[in-house]
Amino acid sequence: MFEILRKIWRTGTVTRRQPLPPAAAKYRGKIVIDPERCNGCLECIGICPSGALRTNCIQGKEQLVISHEKCIFCGSCADNCAEQAIKLTNQCYLATRNKQEAQER
Amino acid sequence: MNQLSKKQLVARLLQSFGKKMLSSRPVQEHETELVIDKADLPEVCRTLVQEKKGRLFTMVGNDERELSGHFALYYVFAFDQLQHLITVKTLLEEADPVFPSISAQIPAANWYEREVKDLLGLRALGHPDRRPLILHGDWPEDQYPLRKDFSAALPVSRQPDRGTSMQYSGRDVTEIPVGPIHAGIIEPGHFRFGAVGDTVLHLDAKLFYTHRGLEKSAEGLPLTKALFTAERICGVCALSHAVAFAQAVEAAAQLTPPPRALYLRSLFLELERLYNHIGDLGNLCAGFGFAVGVSHGSRLREQLQQLNEELAGHRYLRGVIQLGGLRLDVTPAELSRLLTVLEQVEADFDELMDIILSHDIALDRMATTGVLSLQQANDLEVVGVAARASGRAVDIRRSHPYAAYGQLDVPLVQYTQGDVLARFKVRAEEVKTSLQIIRQIVCQIPAGAIWAPVPEIQPYTRAMGWAESPRGEVCHWLMVGPEQTVFRYRIRSAAYSNWPAVPLTVPGNIVPDFPLINKSFELCYSCCDR
Amino acid sequence: MKSEQTTDIELALCTRIKQVLGSSLHIRHVDAGSCNGCDFEMMALCNPVYDIQRFGIDFVASPRHADMLLVTGGVTRHLEMALEKTYAAAAAPKMVVAVGSCACGGGVCGQTYANAGGVDKIVPVDVFVPGCPPRPSAILEGILLALDKLDGSRSAVR
Structure with a gap:
């Protein structure tokens, strides 16, 4: 009993005050596409293992978009993009109320 | 054992089959395949297991009608002393897809034979249990998803349920059905207890609720x-599955990844074992309501998973492996940070183990509970922690070294009691050996490349990969198709080998001991169900 | 939990729960065929580091006691009925949060003979939490988002 109490005392509080802390720098989170850099080769669409990438017509222009609700955050697209138009960020807070929102960003 | 004597031993082993052996050929460096007639299956398999002391490693059914016009069955036996695998292959006619069952002599074959019936329509004659296994009672009897002509696009209708659960009756016998949705945050399975008062007479476990059809979707x-599919077979064994799959591909391509990649694989595999074992040890305390153990265990697990995220960018170590090596390297700074964290964790963990293992109630609940005898473990070819706790x-990692384990000292942890306490102690000691192994790796790790390109693989080459996951060995059987695709992928996880043993350990214990x-x-259920 | 400084999110979370569901939110977890990664992250929410109980949120044993279902996995054929029954058993107003890539859009398994490929194909979903698996704190964010949702027009209906 004494040992248990001593252990609890020594460990102290480990609970995080901030409930939504940022992820580690290496964390593979939200994927950001730079439409300026993208040359439209669309190799990434073939590489994506979960079919999360597709093209969409935005303001009269075919653009690459990612559906975060399908994405498995493997980072293959970013690794293989010759133009470095796809970047992984460590942003992990992606909850959304409607699927459309997850698809369009 | 030198290479020559091993070759001779294997040759002598094969000689004993004489004319039964239609042909034999070496497949990979560590595997010999022999083809036999299906009528000889029971005798050859029995000889391999009972006389030659092989253990059933995996069994695979394959639809090879487009290759040879036949279905094929592969029984793979592991010979730990020889560091060799022997595959017994037999062909089945399309018109007559039946074969003699070996389950009566080799109980471990039970599930494999039921599985090939469900998924490929190959029926084991004389099998003691004809209930469906993978596909539950409402699946139509004439649809076999792993046949190549099965159309995945068509929806499969539901039939009236053919009732596959055990029914208990009799005076004073109570039937207690539990699941598939359980009370805690755990995976789905249906358990049916036949109990008299508090004591369990019999337990029937109906699993495969999380069967997702991964083997078919990988084809x-x-x-x-497919590597990403392999990583997602299971959350907590993700890395072991990824390594096993990558090794299967590398074996098919006859590629050895650079040494640094091999060492890093071992490093991450041990990190996976660490967070699992420590978390599991804590969680075990929930089985007897010891909240202090649960809290400290989950706290340490969290610390290790945060370390994983720091090193690999993923709390479950997904995205670490690449075919031919690794996707990411670890810097010296990260390695020293790793050692610092592990030192803290070790001191913390030692204190926790002292507390739990000196607590009378904890010992009282764990000792003599849920005993798995050595005979049962051997008959069912149990693997991993459960096997080592039963002697x-x-x-x-020791018997068929992979990654860098051939160059590392991997001590064997073994207990003989086979009860909950023995499994607890095996895990606790394996945490210590894992830490030792990690320190060895950090000392020995060579510099250099972490990845080598995978050469082109000939169509219909087959190979195997394996890894010791935190729950025991996983084995991936792979046949590569045209243009570097998957033709057939069979995943045999540790859970698949061990689940049949769990219901055997429950009778005689009280119902509240089952969670423990x-x-x-x-x-894992997902590893087993796929 | 004593606090010298309460962060904004902590405050927001507590006030929403208090407004909507008194001082407690009860969650039932439903594994509809996940790889168990999401399940273990959910379990991590209960560990001392995240300690979800301090917000008045807790996991309960029965859907009858639950205000919210946290569903993981892409809904396998064998669990479709279990999910439907669990959904029916939960007390209204109920919220459904789909946790993880498989639950949100099928993930790497997609649609197979045994997998439906998304929770929203079986039951209505209020919030999607992408991630493979999402970190425990990301699941917490999803729960918070769902609580805001309940205030909207659908709350009267369901």
């Missing part, structure tokens, strides 16, 4: 994409 995928010395027994095995 036709490029190997690079069965299987650890594939179940936690002491700590088997």
